[in-house]
Amino acid sequence: MVVTVEYTAQLKRASGAAREDFELDDSSSLVDLVNAIADRHGDELSRMLKTADGSPQTTIIPFVGDDQVRWNASDALRDGVTVTLLSPISGG
Amino acid sequence: MPQPLPLNDEEKATYEWQIWVDDFREAGQEKLKGASVLVSRVGGLGSVVAYELAAAGVGKLVLAHAGKVKHSDLNRQLLMTHDWLGKPRVESAERRLKELNPRLEIVAVGENVSEENAETLVSQADLVVDCAPLFQERFAMNRQAVLQNKPIIECAMYDLEAQITTVIPGETPCLACLFPDQPPEWRREFPVFGAVSGTVGCMAAMEAIKVLGDFGESLAGSLLTFDLRDMQFAKRRVLRNPECRVCSGI
Numbered sequence: 001m002v003v004t005v006e007y008t009a010q011l012k013r014a015s016g017a018a019r020e021d022f023e024l025d026d027s028s029s030l031v032d033l034v035n036a037i038a039d040r041h042g043d044e045l046s047r048m049l050k051t052a053d054g055s056p057q058t059t060i061i062p063f064v065g066d067d068q069v070r071w072n073a074s075d076a077l078r079d080g081v082t083v084t085l086l087s088p089i090s091g092g
Numbered sequence: 093m094p095q096p097l098p099l100n101d102e103e104k105a106t107y108e109w110q111i112w113v114d115d116f117r118e119a120g121q122e123k124l125k126g127a128s129v130l131v132s133r134v135g136g137l138g139s140v141v142a143y144e145l146a147a148a149g150v151g152k153l154v155l156a157h158a159g160k161v162k163h164s165d166l167n168r169q170l171l172m173t174h175d176w177l178g179k180p181r182v183e184s185a186e187r188r189l190k191e192l193n194p195r196l197e198i199v200a201v202g203e204n205v206s207e208e209n210a211e212t213l214v215s216q217a218d219l220v221v222d223c224a225p226l227f228q229e230r231f232a233m234n235r236q237a238v239l240q241n242k243p244i245i246e247c248a249m250y251d252l253e254a255q256i257t258t259v260i261p262g263e264t265p266c267l268a269c270l271f272p273d274q275p276p277e278w279r280r281e282f283p284v285f286g287a288v289s290g291t292v293g294c295m296a297a298m299e300a301i302k303v304l305g306d307f308g309e310s311l312a313g314s315l316l317t318f319d320l321r322d323m324q325f326a327k328r329r330v331l332r333n334p335e336c337r338v339c340s341g342i
Contacts (some may be wrong), residue, residue, distance in 0.1 A: 008251040008317065010277060018322075048277050059275040066328045068315075084326075086276035086317065089250040091137040092225035092282065092289075 001026050001079035003033060009087035011060070014045045017081075030062055030069065030076050031055070033083060046088070061086040094218045094304060096122035103195070107149050113307075120305035121149060127304045128152035128197075130217035132205045132233060133187040136286060137247055138167030140293025141300070143171065146189045148301055153189065154216045157182045158204045168286030200243035204231045210236040218306055220244040221278040221296050231338075232239045234259070234267035238339045243303050247296040250283040251283050254292040257330065258299050258311040262342040264286065265313070269333035288320055303304065 015037075018071045022036050034056050038046035049057055056062075056071045063069065063084040069076045077083070099121060100240040101269040104111070108254070127150050131138045134157045142153055161172045161181050171185040186200045199216060203209055210247055214220055214236035222244055224230050228233050238261040238264060246267055249254040259266050295316070311327075318325040 001194075006314075011254050012253075013251070057276070058272045061270060061330075065330055066326055068329060068331045070331070077219055084328075086269070087097070087250070088227070088271050088278055089248040089253070089255060089282075090225045090227065090230065090278065091133070091223035092135050092280065 001028070001077065003028075003077055003079075004080060004082045005033070005037065006084040007087075008085065009089050011045065011048055011085055014048055015041055017030045024077065026079075028077055029074065029081070030071055033077065050084070059088045094151075095125035096208070097126040098122060100123060103149065110148065115307040116305055120307055123305050124301065125151045127219070127225075128154065128217045129184045129300055130154040130156065130220045130233075131211055131223065132213070132220070132224050132229065132231055133157035134167065134169070134171055135225070136284065136289030137221065137249065137293045137296065138221070139169050139171040139185065139325070140290045141221050141247075141297045142189060142295035143192065144183060144294055145300060146193040148297070149193070150196070150300075150304070152199070153200040154201065154213060155182055155185055156201045156203055156205050156209075156213055157185065158202055165303070168284065168289045170286070170290070173254055184228060201299075205233050207232045211240075214240050214242060216338050218242065219300055221300055222246050222267070223293070227274050227278060230267055231274075237337050238266050238342065242288065245296045245299045245303075247263065247292045249284050249288050249292050252285065252288055253318065254288060254320075255317050256292055256295050256299070256311060257315040258303065260310075262313045263312065263338060265330045265332045266336065266339040268338040270315075270338045271331060272333065289321065 007015050034049050093303045134155050161176045165172045171188045176184040182200045186198050210232040211268045220237050241261050244259045315328045315330045
């Protein structure tokens with residue numbers, strides 16, 4: 001399947017792209033998607049997305065379409081969806 | 093929620109144009125007059141929030157912001173002025189707001205919100221608008237708002253992007269549902285334009301006015317995100333965390 005990823009804020013800056021496509025196995029999970037992103041972009045983006053033990057950062061909020069999904073959702077991905085990764089930001 | 097207060101003739105004249113709003117009317121204006129709002133801080137976001145709430149006729153603002161005005165504030169902190177450089181920010185904010193609305197009651201606190209003062213600051217307001225840059229401040233405010241059952245508007249910005257949601261304790265996700273931990277990559281200083289903070293600030297003020305005036309449809313349970321670089325807006329559904337350390341018990 002092909003999944004489009006949209007990045008926000010610091011993630012967009014670190015990736016150098018607002019959105020990009022990833023081709024994944026049909027059984028892939030959100031964690032698999034994060035691993036694919038980290039593999040493509042390297043350390044800076046990987047640190048933002050993953051903890052030291054390799055699990056997704058709890059402060060990045062994943063959305064499929066306009067709906068928030070849990071990181072451990074087993075059936076969140078399907079061909080053609082857009083996944084938005086929302087980066088934590090604040091006021092100032 | 094606030095106790096409505098009757099309007100005098102000057103107030104009826106001042107707020108005439110918004111009293112014409114069909115589902116707001118004079119009853120809504122009386123609610124705003126009786127209402128109090130905590131705004132923390134009064135920087136790029138909070139300056140605009142406070143200014144719009146003062147203009148709209150909210151009766152009392154509690155402003156919390158430490159520090160003195162510096163040059164790098166002036167691209168976005170619209171209650172700060174060049175002639176106030178080196179002087180306390182919260183005094184500049186109070187002075188500017190009083191120029192606009194001399195009827196406004198202001199509690200000006202020269203401190204940022206912390207675990208130590210959050211309970212007292214939140215207790216003085218019917219509603220909170222979180223405009224703070226540090227997550228420890230935001231978490232302290234969020235915890236007290238939930239404990240004291242007060243709505244809190246959460247707003248944030250970065251570059252040309254922004255996020256805003258309205259938290260109704262016990263009904264919607266709170267800040268700790270969305271961000272359970274301190275974000276490791278967040279830094280207090282970041283790129284942003286004043287026109288971005290001003291846009292989010294106006295939206296946050298409108299959210300506060302709707303919640304206090306009990307009209308319209310707030311962002312409760314939704315997160316509005318936008319990027320002014322390409323004018324993409326999205327209203328997204330967000331989830332409560334059943335294991336939230338702050339609000340799971342209510």
